[in-house]
Amino acid sequence: MTVDAGFVRQIFAGLEQGDGAGFFTHVADDADWTVMGTHPLAGRYLSKADFIAGTFAKLGQVLPNGAQLHVDNLIVQDDIAIVELHSEAIAKNGFRFDNHYCWVCYFKSDTIMRVRAYLDSVMVARLFEENPI
Numbered sequence: 001m002t003v004d005a006g007f008v009r010q011i012f013a014g015l016e017q018g019d020g021a022g023f024f025t026h027v028a029d030d031a032d033w034t035v036m037g038t039h040p041l042a043g044r045y046l047s048k049a050d051f052i053a054g055t056f057a058k059l060g061q062v063l064p065n066g067a068q069l070h071v072d073n074l075i076v077q078d079d080i081a082i083v084e085l086h087s088e089a090i091a092k093n094g095f096r097f098d099n100h101y102c103w104v105c106y107f108k109s110d111t112i113m114r115v116r117a118y119l120d121s122v123m124v125a126r127l128f129e130e131n132p133i
Contacts, residue, residue: 003107005076012083015069020056024048032114037121040128062131063089063097072100081105091131099123 014022033051034044041058045051059067066089073084082104089097099120106114 003076003079003081003110005074005081007110008076008081008083008105009071009074012069012071012074012085015085016071018066018068020052020066024052026110027051027112028108031112033117034115035117035119037119037124039121039124041124042121058128058133061133062091062127064092065089067097067099069101079107081107091127093130095127095130097123097127 011023011026014020027048029048030046031048031051032044032046033048035042035055041055043054045054056067067087068089069085069087071083071085073082075082082102085101085103087097087099087101091097102118104116104118105112
């Protein structure tokens, strides 16, 4: 099944508008999500709930207005979408968390089944060093 670029852009618009819940309706409950790197958010999450608890919930404790994600580029082929994003967030202590991401998303129909997420590990580590949870 081929994923439509317009559809992918539409579901990521939820994240851009701060609607994480809307975005996550398009993620399988048993999604396999790996956050690459060596930092407090890195790891393999074998469910949507574990991913949210291990990343978004932690970020929510140190970024009062959330990660504020924005899509920079989108490449779609067959059932894979490569989404480049950046954040424009400010941490509780005033640290600018302007990180850059690349999410490689594997779809089945209109549902994200697997993601490999790449980001600046040093910036994430610094965020949590300066804003412990």
